[in-house]
Amino acid sequence: MASKLVGVLGGTGPAATAYFLKRLVDLTDAQRDQDHVRAIVHNDTATPDRTDFILGKSEVSPLPYLVEDARLLEKCGCDFLAIPCNTAHCLFDQVAESVDIPIIHMIDQTMAHCCERGFARVGVLATEGTVATDMFGTAGTAAGVEVAYPGPKGQLEVDRIIYDAVKAGRPVAPAELGPLAAMMAAAGCDAVILGCTELSAAFGEDRSASALPVVDPLDVLVVRTIEEAGAAVRPGALA
DSSP states (O other), X not given: OOOOXXXXXXXXXXXXXXXHHHHHXXXXXXXSGGGSOEEEEEEOTTSOOHHHHHTTSOOOOSHHHHHHHHHHHHHTTOSXXXXXXXXGGGGHHHHHHTOSSOBOOHHHHHHHHHHHTTOSEEEEEOOHXXXXXXXXXXXXXXXXXXXXXXXXXXXXXXXXXXXXXXXXXXXXXXGGHHHHHHHHHHTTOXXXXXXXXXXXXXXXXXXXXXXXXXXXXXXXXXXXXXXXXXXXXXXXXXX
């Protein structure tokens, strides 16, 4: 029996979308091609920068692009949608209202996962746009998990990795996660969230430099996508 068809609103950014697809394969418990999740990916790199819009640095809204992409994927026969971009979730409600198929909310699912793992206070590494909207804080309150963000110095380092490295196509050393995680540990956090999918792509699966457990919203989204599609999740995928 074929799985449900997922539509991926990608391109925000392209490296994160490519990593999402890799993890979709990695975390599916499959023995043959037909066991994997069926997907249509719209890698719309023309979507305007979400953080620039949120911070008022640009008047060009990404919303029309996201809505158009969502509707296109719905017309292509997708049963549900996934958006592998944390910052784009600031427009989640408007995009969800524009289609008649469900969209997985990556941030809500991530904070529910943190609650399930017993984390009381988590440090979120994310774009300035995500921090400004406090989407993780809002979802954390609903899940009973406190959220903390880096101070100005830490945010500059996060921004450097996201924009000057990943989005510019430059490699990031796994060890660069260490100081950021240590900063969050010093702030009393018992886990650190990679709250930008560029950070997921940057650090890959090597999180050994972190003194704290690492929660990756992209992996949470991947697992929820596999489940929604009706495929099997690899054991220990979110351990």
